[in-house]
Amino acid sequence: MAVDVLGAVLAVAGAAFFTAGAVGVLRLPDLHSRLHALTKADNVGLGLVAAGLALTAGSASEALKLGLLWLVTVSASATATYLLAATAHERAPRSGRARAAEVDGAG
Amino acid sequence: MSAVALGLAGYLLVTLVPVALRALRGPTTADRVLAVTLAGTTGIAALALIGRATGVGALLDVALVLAVLAAVPVVVYTTRVVDRS
């Protein structure tokens, strides 16, 4: 019973991260910050939903599959966001690239 | 759990609205690609939740297939599509 409640709480928390990701993707000002919002939903949101479902899973294989699901998504999302960011950086016009370099130097 | 799961799945589909707006607005192709990627992840979570709510275990496999293929459009975009200057 307590496990059920904990699972539901985790899943709801995951949905909250999806909300943050969706709102962030819409509201944040540029590509790089939107990518940042995307990874919150991908990694934490799906992770919490999967954890909540795995806790209340009927079988070990189902829990294992949820773990694999999360692992696959995390690695795909990390690669995808890196590729998008790197490509945007590479294709940015000269002035944009110079500005990006400044940001790199400051940070 | 199953009532919660179905409600959450429906809610996740509603969160697709702002994501779809970003996909339509862009302004760059990369923005659209990232919106579609987020829509895919949201779909994965929704499928896992609907699978639990309805007791159809196969939906978890559908989610797994989507997860495995999630990076493919991004790879194709970054290696094969040129942005219009």
Add this chain to the structure above:
Amino acid sequence: MPAEALDVLIAVALCWLAWRVLADRDLVRSALLYVAFGLLLALAWVRLGAPDLALAEAAIGAGVTGVLFLDAAGALRRRLPTAAQGPRPARRRLAVLGSAAGALAAAGLAVAVAALPGEQEGLARPVEENLPATGVGNPITGVLLSFRAWDTLLEVAVLFVGAAAVLTLRAEWTVRMVARRRPDPLLLGFARAGAPVVVLVSGYLLWLGGSAPGGAFQAGALLGALALVLALAGAVDPASVPGLAQRLLLTAGTLVFVAAALATAAAGDVLAWPHELAYEIILAVETGIAVSVGAALGALVLVAKPPRREEAEGQVPEEA
């Protein structure tokens, strides 16, 4: 009630997305929206009680078809920076004509569908009654590889013919990156590390097809996507695969299927699997189909771009 709301939401979103896909002048945008359309369609299959189709749509509809459009749109955009646009009157005339044709088709379909009975027995019961004879537990696999094995044999042949036709349209393997000359190290690592996982999931789907939603086509689509990513990451050069191996991979499904058909023809009835070996035969045929579907889908996307004329004539290829 929430379930009904979910259905209405999905149905409305499907129509809206389809409209956006077809209204957009920029084909790259269209292709990306088509991927989202495929995702939503997979959800619709789920709601309609067809998880097999959801799997196929997720793998083929959203995965392969969307990528095919994205790649083609990118290639056309690359060489056609300002899309050739006709004068407005011609566009307006076409739009009016198209709207009329679309409205007519939709109206006709609506009238025909409305006239159908609301309840229909269908073939669910006979399939269920005869399923034990096929040796598999999944009714879809039973229908595909036992009751209607002829259809599936010809379907595999269609896929093979499609791949062969695409192969004849190109002069050489033409995988080429547009943005970076060197393979990206992270992408390369991702493709290499992910390959075993994809093969594992693909084999799991293939095995699953015997008893639950899954099967050769979904498994093959994953293999095709894997081949695509490996080639684009620079881990594998498709041109380095020997010609004989290419042909064997492409034809494995047809060959195994035809061999099984000939063997059963010699034993009496064409494509009537002997009861005690039915499961093993179906699994063997499915494995062959999965390999061929993977090879064909990989080849269809990878070589869909024909080389430019200068390249075919042997001059130095020039990157756009």
Add this chain to the structure above:
Amino acid sequence: MSSAPFVVVVYAAASVVLVGLGVRGLVARPNLLSKVIALNVTGSGVFLLLVALARRRPDAPDPVVHALVLTGIVVAVSMTAMAVALVRRLHRDTGQTRLPHEEQRP
């Protein structure tokens, strides 16, 4: 169809809209790649209609229809790939992405 389950009516209606939009795109868009995409949307509409109709008995959806649509999805993707290859070949050889009678410039 008046006695059909709600879910069948909803998706059948959506499929009718998809077919209408697909046919419209097929005629109205001069670009050949757009036409191929429109054809795929039309095909998806047809598949959706078939599967919705197979669901008229909610306890037992018709597996024969599902198998038919599965075959249809695979055939559709291979023919789509071939059509796309033809469009690209046409574009390479002539620089056009339209049919000759719809061409607006040399």
